[in-house]
Amino acid sequence: MGADYYKILGVDRNVSSDDLKKAYETMAAKWNPDKYPDNRKEAEAKWNRVCEAYEVLNDPQKRAMFDSYGEEGLKGMSQGSPRSADDIFSEYFDFTIPHGGGGRRGSSSSSSNETFGDDDVFHSFNRVFVMGGPKKAPPIENRLPCTLEELYKGTTKKIKISREIVDINGNTIKVEEILTINVKPGWKKGTRITFEEKGNVQQNVKPADVVFIVDEKPHSVFTRDGNDLIVTQTITLGEALKGYPVCLTTLDGRSLNIPIDNVIHPTYEETVPREGMPIQNEPSKRGNLKIKFNIKFPPSLTAEQKAGIKFLQLLNRCLPCFGLFRSWGPN
Numbered sequence: 001m002g003a004d005y006y007k008i009l010g011v012d013r014n015v016s017s018d019d020l021k022k023a024y025e026t027m028a029a030k031w032n033p034d035k036y037p038d039n040r041k042e043a044e045a046k047w048n049r050v051c052e053a054y055e056v057l058n059d060p061q062k063r064a065m066f067d068s069y070g071e072e073g074l075k076g077m078s079q080g081s082p083r084s085a086d087d088i089f090s091e092y093f094d095f096t097i098p099h100g101g102g103g104r105r106g107s108s109s110s111s112s113n114e115t116f117g118d119d120d121v122f123h124s125f126n127r128v129f130v131m132g133g134p135k136k137a138p139p140i141e142n143r144l145p146c147t148l149e150e151l152y153k154g155t156t157k158k159i160k161i162s163r164e165i166v167d168i169n170g171n172t173i174k175v176e177e178i179l180t181i182n183v184k185p186g187w188k189k190g191t192r193i194t195f196e197e198k199g200n201v202q203q204n205v206k207p208a209d210v211v212f213i214v215d216e217k218p219h220s221v222f223t224r225d226g227n228d229l230i231v232t233q234t235i236t237l238g239e240a241l242k243g244y245p246v247c248l249t250t251l252d253g254r255s256l257n258i259p260i261d262n263v264i265h266p267t268y269e270e271t272v273p274r275e276g277m278p279i280q281n282e283p284s285k286r287g288n289l290k291i292k293f294n295i296k297f298p299p300s301l302t303a304e305q306k307a308g309i310k311f312l313q314l315l316n317r318c319l320p321c322f323g324l325f326r327s328w329g330p331n
Contacts, residue, residue, distance in 0.1 A: 002071025005053035013067065017058070018196065024054040061167070137208035140199050144212040146183060148219040152251040152277060154185040161210065164200040181212060186227070186280035189216045222251065227287030228276045234294045240264040246291055250275065256289075264293050 006013055009023045027050045033043040056062045056074065065073045144157070159179045164172050181193050191214040199208030222229045229251075235244050246258040260270055269292050276287025301309070 003049065003053070005056050005066060005071075008049050008053040009057065011057075015057075020054070020057055024050065024058075028054075134204060134206050136206035137199055137202065139194075139209045139211045141211045141213060143215045144181065144193065145215050145217050146187070147217050148222055148224065149251050150183055151187050151214075151216065152185060155183045157181045157183060159212070161198065163198065163207075166201050166203070179210070183214075184280065185283045186278035187214055188224075188226075188280065189214055191280075221248070224277060225290075227279050228290055229287065230290045230292065232292045232294055234296060235264065236296050237298060240293070240295045244293075246270070258291065264295065266293070266295055268293055 006015070009015075009020070009027055011020060011023045015023070028047065031043050031046040031050055033040045033047060036043040056066050062074060146155075157180075159181065160176055161179055162174055162176045164174055167173050177198070179195055179198070193212045193214075195210045195212075197207040198210040201207050216224065222231050224230070231248065233244070233246055241263055243259070243261045244264060246256075246260060248256045248258075250256050256272075256275065258270060258272060262268070269290055272289040272291070274286045275289035279285045279287065
């Protein structure tokens, strides 16, 4: 019976790409032969198997073949020149492993971007974990336009991306993939959604993260201020004086009626509690709805209208409790 690569890396058959990489790092560190000076040969053999297991399970086509036919099935695949554990390790950690006088597993040849103090591959291995592994391509950022209704109620968006990957024969091919974003109620402009390593696949470089950044589309009625919603109603001077019933359709389709019996002056603001945006991570709570007013004053007054205003001013002086023009009326 052939080797069980899943067992070698200590993972199950449904392991994700990220968890597979973590398992590889852990097992490669565990079987670092420098830790076993008295049994180095056996540790090197286990280390080689760990690298071999990772190479197979990290390749979708090889992994599919292994899942169906085991290690024997891989022998029938066109794999090109066989790769050593050193090659796999060097590709993953983005440096060339120097070989020295010992001549283990290959001849001394290529130079390294960094000169390690020891020829031994496993001393280099220790250093590379400190360095943090292979470099990662910078993130790819995209706008995610959302309506205010979508940010109020939540929604699901499916986005098609295309990216380049390397197939089993080393050829670069373009593939398409659908990414699903579950927009949560209360998300704000600037919220970032990250899909790790969904960028182009390049040799010796970790693929870039694909990042979507929420952008709010302008709304015809409401504007947003944090968790609050603001609406501005345009009314006439007559409506401001006698009171005005505000009728609105909320972002989730409800009808909202707010009668205002007060005299509405230019800086008047009506606050309706808990009719604003859902609060992120606390969707049962909401901000407030703030209603502001734009009062349309008439361009001119008739003689009768002017006389009426003067009469009201006289009443205001004689009867302070009337108080209609006290704060903002004509002098």
